[in-house]
Amino acid sequence: MSSPEWLRSQDPEVARLIEEEEQRQRSTLQLIASENFTSRAVMEATGSVLTNKYAEGYPSRRYYGGNQIVDQVETLAIERCKRLFKAPYANVQPHAGANANAAAYLALLEPRDAVLAMRLDQGGHLTHGSPVNFSGQIYEFVSYGVRETDPNREWLDLDQMRQLAKEQRPKLIVVGATAYSRIIEIDPIREIADEVGALVLFDAAHVAGLIAAGVYPNPLFTSAGDRGADVVTFTTHKTLRGPRGAAIVAHEDLGKRLDKAVFPGLQGGPLEHAIAAKAVAFAEALEPSFADYGRRVVENARVLADALTSEGFRIVSGGTDVHLLLVDLRDFDPDLDGRSAQDRLDRSGITCNRNQIPFDPRSPFVTSGLRLGTAAMTTTGMARDQMKTVASLISRVLRTDDGATCDEVRHEVADLCRSFPPPSER
Numbered sequence: 001m002s003s004p005e006w007l008r009s010q011d012p013e014v015a016r017l018i019e020e021e022e023q024r025q026r027s028t029l030q031l032i033a034s035e036n037f038t039s040r041a042v043m044e045a046t047g048s049v050l051t052n053k054y055a056e057g058y059p060s061r062r063y064y065g066g067n068q069i070v071d072q073v074e075t076l077a078i079e080r081c082k083r084l085f086k087a088p089y090a091n092v093q094p095h096a097g098a099n100a101n102a103a104a105y106l107a108l109l110e111p112r113d114a115v116l117a118m119r120l121d122q123g124g125h126l127t128h129g130s131p132v133n134f135s136g137q138i139y140e141f142v143s144y145g146v147r148e149t150d151p152n153r154e155w156l157d158l159d160q161m162r163q164l165a166k167e168q169r170p171k172l173i174v175v176g177a178t179a180y181s182r183i184i185e186i187d188p189i190r191e192i193a194d195e196v197g198a199l200v201l202f203d204a205a206h207v208a209g210l211i212a213a214g215v216y217p218n219p220l221f222t223s224a225g226d227r228g229a230d231v232v233t234f235t236t237h238k239t240l241r242g243p244r245g246a247a248i249v250a251h252e253d254l255g256k257r258l259d260k261a262v263f264p265g266l267q268g269g270p271l272e273h274a275i276a277a278k279a280v281a282f283a284e285a286l287e288p289s290f291a292d293y294g295r296r297v298v299e300n301a302r303v304l305a306d307a308l309t310s311e312g313f314r315i316v317s318g319g320t321d322v323h324l325l326l327v328d329l330r331d332f333d334p335d336l337d338g339r340s341a342q343d344r345l346d347r348s349g350i351t352c353n354r355n356q357i358p359f360d361p362r363s364p365f366v367t368s369g370l371r372l373g374t375a376a377m378t379t380t381g382m383a384r385d386q387m388k389t390v391a392s393l394i395s396r397v398l399r400t401d402d403g404a405t406c407d408e409v410r411h412e413v414a415d416l417c418r419s420f421p422p423p424s425e426r
């Protein structure tokens with residue numbers, strides 16, 4: 001990125017903070033599974049004059065004048081999004097993943113309807129029925145989880161999902177997660193939903209980029225090419241490597257309800273600068289090189305998981321099929337909790353987040369696990385060798401609680417990051 005020259009002359013305080021954040025991103029390792037480095041083209045679209053325009057409504061159905069060009073921007077984003085996900089319908093206006101889920105619920109549910117979703121302490125998201133979130137306050141969420149025992153320990157428990165579906169007769173089954181490292185096949189879920197007459201919402205916030213790259217099955221369709229999930233929501237800023245935001249794709253018959261739910265149901269004017277940046281990101285993801293990026297993201301996650309296993313860590317579910325892995329710290333050191341591990345890594349220039357693991361005896365504020373992702377590191381060009389280095393750096397920091405090791409590792413991390421800067425001309 002270039003430094004913000006004009007901003008520096010107008011508001012040095014904010015400019016300095018942006019520069020400091022840029023420096024932090026360039027000199028430390030970004031292992032937060034929901035983050036990435038966007039291209040310069042995405043950045044430029046995000047910072048464009050489109051932020052000046054009000055455009056309530058949809059292309060050719062706006063409440064304000066002057067939208068001839070904005071209509072073309074949004075139509076381009078919709079068409080590219082549909083092409084990318086082979087989707088009959090797309091809405092590119094949701095400001096964030098939480099909004100996309102809220103809009104889907106508003107379109108498909110009445111207050112107090114029963115909904116099945118994944119347990120929050122086993123990988124689900126706040127918008128999947130947490131009592132502190134609108135979803136848990138408006139709808140009657142019931143949670144399924146992962147298997148506690150072998151075989152397939154810590155993999156999605158489809159038997160439990162089926163049993164709960166039969167007992168609860170939910171109107172909607174939500175699948176997709178924020179901390180689950182295995183592919184969720186849509187076929188058995190469609191089958192369960194059909195048995196009880198439920199709709200299926202696949203929350204692909206995390207895996208949208210992997211779907212676009214063709215390394216994760218497209219949940220809109222079953223393996224036979226029939227209707228899979230009825231609706232798929234996703235964020236554009238994680239593995240998809242676009243601007244902060246979200247979108248919804250679905251089958252055509254639900255389009256009108258979803259459009260109405262996003263606007264005027266939930267949001268006001270769309271963020272057309274973000275929508276232009278989404279259009280840029282969709283075009284980037286349609287390039288053959290993005291399929292290669294997706295393959296490298298998953299390969300890096302697998303190499304990182306194997307290398308951490310060799311260092312004595314246990315990987316939840318035994319490994320990963322996606323861009324993230326959950327590390328159970330207890331085998332490595334029973335006294336080390338997620339909060340202290342995250343703090344120690346932060347001091348060493350390794351940025352990640354603590355996370356509960358399935359059946360975690362510790363609270364969500366403390367936790368016994370870490371969630372690590374490879375989407376951002378892969379964007380910088382890091383590959384197998386660097387993943388092994390990262391695993392050994394993590395192990396060194398967590399083996400001892402001493403400040404000198406953190407300082408040493410911080411310098412090594414900065415050296416590594418200097419060789420793999422976020423690409424500025426991509």
Ligand code: PLP
Binds near residue numbers: 205
């Ligand atoms: N759904 C899932 C599965 C997520 O992981 C997230 C964010 O991490 C969201 C929804 C919400 O996205 P946002 O933070 O853009 O609102």
